[in-house]
Amino acid sequence: MNPTDLKIAVVGSGAVGCYYGGLLAHAGCDVRFLMRADLATVQERGLTIHTHGETVEVPKVAAFGTTAEIGPVDIVLIAVKTTTNGALDELVPPLLGEKTALLTLQNGLGNEEFLATRWGEERVMGGLCFVCLNRTAPGVIDHFDAGSISIGEFHRPVSDRVREIVAAFARAGIESRAVENLVTERWRKLLWNIPFNGLSIAAHGATVADVLADDGLRKVARELMDEALDAARRLGHEIPDAFADHQIDRSYAMKRYKPSSMIDWQEGRPVEVEAIWGEPWRQGAGVGASMPRLEMLYHLLRRITA
Amino acid sequence: MNPTDLKIAVVGSGAVGCYYGGLLAHAGCDVRFLMRADLATVQERGLTIHTHGETVEVPKVAAFGTTAEIGPVDIVLIAVKTTTNGALDELVPPLLGEKTALLTLQNGLGNEEFLATRWGEERVMGGLCFVCLNRTAPGVIDHFDAGSISIGEFHRPVSDRVREIVAAFARAGIESRAVENLVTERWRKLLWNIPFNGLSIAAHGATVADVLADDGLRKVARELMDEALDAARRLGHEIPDAFADHQIDRSYAMKRYKPSSMIDWQEGRPVEVEAIWGEPWRQGAGVGASMPRLEMLYHLLRRITA
Numbered sequence: 339m340n341p342t343d344l345k346i347a348v349v350g351s352g353a354v355g356c357y358y359g360g361l362l363a364h365a366g367c368d369v370r371f372l373m374r375a376d377l378a379t380v381q382e383r384g385l386t387i388h389t390h391g392e393t394v395e396v397p398k399v400a401a402f403g404t405t406a407e408i409g410p411v412d413i414v415l416i417a418v419k420t421t422t423n424g425a426l427d428e429l430v431p432p433l434l435g436e437k438t439a440l441l442t443l444q445n446g447l448g449n450e451e452f453l454a455t456r457w458g459e460e461r462v463m464g465g466l467c468f469v470c471l472n473r474t475a476p477g478v479i480d481h482f483d484a485g486s487i488s489i490g491e492f493h494r495p496v497s498d499r500v501r502e503i504v505a506a507f508a509r510a511g512i513e514s515r516a517v518e519n520l521v522t523e524r525w526r527k528l529l530w531n532i533p534f535n536g537l538s539i540a541a542h543g544a545t546v547a548d549v550l551a552d553d554g555l556r557k558v559a560r561e562l563m564d565e566a567l568d569a570a571r572r573l574g575h576e577i578p579d580a581f582a583d584h585q586i587d588r589s590y591a592m593k594r595y596k597p598s599s600m601i602d603w604q605e606g607r608p609v610e611v612e613a614i615w616g617e618p619w620r621q622g623a624g625v626g627a628s629m630p631r632l633e634m635l636y637h638l639l640r641r642i643t644a
Numbered sequence: 645m646n647p648t649d650l651k652i653a654v655v656g657s658g659a660v661g662c663y664y665g666g667l668l669a670h671a672g673c674d675v676r677f678l679m680r681a682d683l684a685t686v687q688e689r690g691l692t693i694h695t696h697g698e699t700v701e702v703p704k705v706a707a708f709g710t711t712a713e714i715g716p717v718d719i720v721l722i723a724v725k726t727t728t729n730g731a732l733d734e735l736v737p738p739l740l741g742e743k744t745a746l747l748t749l750q751n752g753l754g755n756e757e758f759l760a761t762r763w764g765e766e767r768v769m770g771g772l773c774f775v776c777l778n779r780t781a782p783g784v785i786d787h788f789d790a791g792s793i794s795i796g797e798f799h800r801p802v803s804d805r806v807r808e809i810v811a812a813f814a815r816a817g818i819e820s821r822a823v824e825n826l827v828t829e830r831w832r833k834l835l836w837n838i839p840f841n842g843l844s845i846a847a848h849g850a851t852v853a854d855v856l857a858d859d860g861l862r863k864v865a866r867e868l869m870d871e872a873l874d875a876a877r878r879l880g881h882e883i884p885d886a887f888a889d890h891q892i893d894r895s896y897a898m899k900r901y902k903p904s905s906m907i908d909w910q911e912g913r914p915v916e917v918e919a920i921w922g923e924p925w926r927q928g929a930g931v932g933a934s935m936p937r938l939e940m941l942y943h944l945l946r947r948i949t950a
Contacts, residue, residue, distance in 0.1 A: 540846065541947040554943030561936065630867065630936045637860030641847040 344368065344506055347411040347433050349426070350418030351376060351401075353471035354443055357479050358487070358512065359415060360385040360396045365510035370400045370408045372429065376476035377403050389481035399477075410435035413503060416442040416453070421608040423452050430457060439499055441489070443467050445531070445598075446613025447524055447621065450492040462492040463500065464520045466527050470595070486513035490520030525570035526577055530585045531597070531614050532566050533559035536635045538600035539609065539642060545600075546592040558631065560586055565629040569622025609643040611636070650674065650812055653717040653739050655732070656724030657682060657707075659777035660749055663785050664793070664818065665721060666691040666702050671816035676706045676714045678735065682782035683709050695787035705783075716741035719809060721771075722748040722759070727914040729758050736763065745805055747795070749773055751837070751904075752919025753830055753927065756798040768798040769806065770826045772833050776901070792819035796826030831876035832883055836891045837903070837920050838872050839865035842941045844906035845915065845948060851906075852898040864937065866892055871935040875928025915949040917942070 348359035348371045355371070363369040363385075373380055384397040402408050414433050418425065423444075430440070434457065441463045442449040453462045470482035489504055491497050496516040507514035517523050537555055538544050549555045563582045570577055602609050615636040622629050654665035654677045661677070669675040669691075679686055690703040708714050720739050724731065729750075736746070740763065747769040748755045759768045776788035795810055797803055802822040813820035823829050843861055844850050855861045869888045876883055908915050921942040928935050 537944075541944050542848070544947060548947070552943065552947060554939075555947060558940050558943055561940075631940050633860075634864045634867075634937050634940060637858065637864050638843075638847050641850060641854070641858060641861060 344413060344502065345411040346370070346413045346415060347405065347408050348372065348415045348417060349405065349429055349433070350416060351380075352417060352419070353473040353479050354467055354469070355415060355417035356385055356473065356477070357387060357469070357471050357481060357485075358417075358443065358467070358507070360387050360399075360479065361394065361510040361512055362506060363399065364394055364396050365506075367506060367510070368400075370402060370411065372405055372408065373401045373403065377401055379476035383477055386478045387481060388479070389485075405429050405432040408433060411438060413439045413441055413499075416440060416444060416449075418444070419608055420444050420446060420449060420610045420613040423449070426452075427456065434461075439463055439503075441465055441503065443487075444613065445610050446528065447521075447617040448613055450520070454492060459492060463489060463503075464492055464524070465489040466517075466520075466523050468527075470598075472601075486515070488515050488517045488520075488523050490517040490523065492520060519575070521573075522570070522575040522577070525566065525573075525575050525618075526581065528614065528618055529563050529566050529570075529577070529582055530589070531599075532618065532632065532635075533562040534589065535597040535599035536562070536615060536639060538597045539603045540635055540638050543600065543604065545594040545596055546589050547594045550586075550590060556586070562631050562635065565622070565627065565632050566618060569618060569625070569627040569629060572625040572627050573621060603643055609639065611639050611643055615639055650719060650808065651717040652676070652719045652721060653711065653714050654678065654721045654723060655711065655735055655739070656722060657686075658723060658725070659779040659785050660773055660775070661721060661723035662691055662779065662783070663693060663775065663777050663787060663791075664723075664749065664773070664813070666693050666705075666785065667700065667816040667818055668812060669705060670700055670702050671812075673812060673816070674706075676708060676717065678711055678714065679707045679709065683707055685782035689783055692784045693787060694785070695791075711735050711738040714739060717744060719745045719747055719805075722746060722750060722755075724750070725914060726750050726752060726755060726916045726919040729755070732758075733762065740767075745769055745809075747771055747809065749793075750919065751916050752834065753827075753923040754919055756826070760798060765798060769795060769809075770798055770830070771795045772823075772826075772829050774833075776904075778907075792821070794821050794823045794829050796823040796829065798826060825881070827879075828876070828881040828883070831872065831879075831881050831924075832887065834920065834924055835869050835872050835876075835883070835888055836895070837905075838924060838938060838941075839868040840895065841903040841905035842868070842921060842945060844903045845909045846941055846944050849906065849910065851900040851902055852895050853900045856892075856896060862892070868937050868941065871928070871933065871938050872924060875924060875931070875933040875935060878931040878933050879927060909949055915945065917945045917949055921945055 346369045348355045351371045351373045380401045384399045387394040440453045440461045443465045466488045469485045472480045500516045504514045619632045652675045654661045657679045665675045686707045690705045693700040746759045746767045749771045772794045775791045778786045806822045810820045925938045
């Protein structure tokens with residue numbers, strides 16, 4: 339299938355949904371956005387993406403207020419906050435044709451399982467976004483850094499549809515790759531998110547630089563990584579120690595970067611506590627991993643963000 | 645010596661110093677207070693202690709702006725916040741006669757050592773206050789609950805001077821007792837303070853009831869107790885498991901009580917992080933105790949209260 343023939347729905351039109359969906363639309367794909375608060379503005383003015391000093395304008399955007407208006411598509415990009423996964427029960431069914439794929443771009447663990455339980459494992463794919471984005475106004479996205487996306491099937495090897503979607507992203511100028519073991523990739527990403535997103539909130543607003551500059555917190559961050567590493571390995575994911583070292587080393591370049599969860603918390607938005615801390619802790623504990631720091635961090639974050 | 649013949653200086657005239665010093669003065673002891681901000685008010689109006697629906701007025705109070713004006717005494721009650729221990733280097737020497745005892749009523753670990761290093765171990769005694777107090781205005785103390793005090797020598801058995809001071813406190817209506825092993829008592833008190841004072845801040849304002857009502861935080865509280873218990877035992881202090889159970893059980897009666905550290909933090913005052921968390925963690929780690937939760941809590945609190 340030609341990438342531009344793919345019919346794509348974007349459910350969850352926050353920064354991630356608008357950025358990836360907007361670039362795909364800009365590249366000529368048939369992208370249909372479900373929108374709520376921003377619907378009228380985007381129907382009138384389209385999407386604007388500020389990236390690397392340039393501005394990408396997507397003047398004509400197919401934005402709808404319900405998924406019934408969108409109807410069945412080839413791929414659903416799921417980009418709602420994991421804290422509102424419950425809403426998918428109503429949003430997804432109108433989008434489903436016989437072969438519709440559900441591609442979750444959400445954070446953390448448990449999202450593929452959520453979709454598989456409801457609409458069948460064979461539909462489910464996942465993507466990991468390595469990107470720094472901010473929605474600064476209705477339909478306006480600021481892109482700060484990175485942007486690559488790793489896409490894989492859920493518990494299956496890379497398929498033709500993965501390669502098609504990777505090609506569509508690549509054609510839209512997005513660095514993308516197919517991954518054989520999606521869940522291993524999720525754990526690799528969590529190795530950074532668990533300590534840095536978590537401590538940023540638990541320490542009441544600590545940037546990456548703040549954590550690294552504090553000998554005690556830096557040690558705790560690395561120990562949280564080791565706990566996650568042990569859990570991931572017990573669950574069958576091969577991740578070398580050197581990867582954890584590298585996660586610390588590469589973080590120095592981020593300087594005063596605020597992890598996305600810290601921004602959510604500071605701005606009063608829900609924090610994805612279950613997907614990033616709760617589910618990894620439960621899965622690790624389920625296979626006998628000792629995770630005292632993650633357990634304490636999770637319970638603190640639940641309370642802090644309640 | 646007749647209790648009323650004891651010449652007592654109170655250094656640190658916050659809630660603890662004014663409450664215990666005020667009751668001793670009310671009972672006829674010669675008590676001299678070092679005061680700063682409240683000096684003029686207390687010289688004019690004395691001290692007022694609201695307790696159990698009654699009001700104790702101490703109209704004439706010997707309050708001074710310097711310890712040089714107070715001069716040598718028999719006992720110095722040390723009640724400054726541990727975060728300002730450095731100021732004692734200048735405050736204590738004018739109060740010292742040949743046999744002057746230094747009785748620290750401060751929280752946590754390390755205060756007796758601080759005094760012993762500077763003025764000799766033989767002078768040093770410690771007292772543990774089990775009391776809920778609040779200074780509501782200059783010279784005005786609200787007493788909410790409890791009030792008992794446990795007094796002992798530092799690394800020595802109970803002495804005549806301990807018995808004298810216990811008698812003086814008893815005569816002032818304060819439930820007091822002599823303890824053989826002061827440092828063991830400090831660890832017993834820390835078993836409660838480490839989890840409940842610590843989680844109250846780390847969870848961004850959680851009362852005792854909040855911690856107990858959250859299955860996860862209650863479990864973490866008990867695990868923090870177990871870490872402290874292991875450290876205390878390795879340091880030679882015999883504390884039974886049943887004591888830790890009892891600390892959880894008795895806490896239910898405290899309901900929405902705010903630990904003192906939480907109030908300090910919420911009101912922007914220094915929190916005694918080193919005395920309550922740092923020193924126990926260092927001492928425990930020094931004898932090989934595994935304290936991952938306490939270590940993480942300590943580093944979070946250092947950052948949060950910085």
